[in-house]
Every structure is written in structure tokens, then in C-alpha cells.
Amino acid sequence: MNPIKVDAHTDQLISHAAHFLGRSKKDIVDVAVREYIDNHRAEIQESVTRALHQLDGTVAGSVSLLTGMSRSELDDLGGFADR
Numbered sequence: 001m002n003p004i005k006v007d008a009h010t011d012q013l014i015s016h017a018a019h020f021l022g023r024s025k026k027d028i029v030d031v032a033v034r035e036y037i038d039n040h041r042a043e044i045q046e047s048v049t050r051a052l053h054q055l056d057g058t059v060a061g062s063v064s065l066l067t068g069m070s071r072s073e074l075d076d077l078g079g080f081a082d083r
Contacts, residue, residue: 004029014028014029051065058080059080060074060079060080063080
């Protein structure tokens with residue numbers, strides 16, 4: 001697992017919060033990420049559901065998901081012959 005890298009300003013904020021709350025920087029980041037995910041759970045679920053609908057096992061579905069282009073846009077560019 002790779003460490004998370006943040007900019008200097010964010011690192012300073014984490015350090016201050018950890019110091020004044022008497023917690024480790026790791027604890028502060030852990031709680032912050034969990035709260036962020038909890039607060040955005042509906043958006044995350046919607047994105048996952050949308051992605052799963054696009055991933056139908058076809059090349060066009062995969063390309064559509066990766067590029068953000070609709071199937072009709074891909075068809076306008078020549079489309080895909082799914083195997």
C-alpha cells in the first residue's frame with residue numbers, strides 16, 4: 001500500500017489538528033476520510049451504480065466508462081465491433 005501524499009498546507013493543518021486534539025496525524029486522516037465518505041455515500045453509490053450499468057462486458061461499455069463518452073458518441077466515431 002502506498003502512503004498518501006498531501007500538499008504542505010494540508011499537512012500543516014493535519015499536524016495542528018493532531019497536536020491540539022492530542023491524536024496522531026494518522027488518526028486525524030482516518031477520521032476525516034471516514035467522515036467524508038459517510039457524508040458523500042449517496043454520491044459514491046450513484047457513481048458505482050452508473051459505472052456498473054456501463055460495464056456490460058462489451059468493449060464499447062469499457063471504453064465508454066473510461067472515456068466518459070456515451071455509446072452514441074462512440075458510434076459517431078466509428079463504434080466498436082464487440083467480440
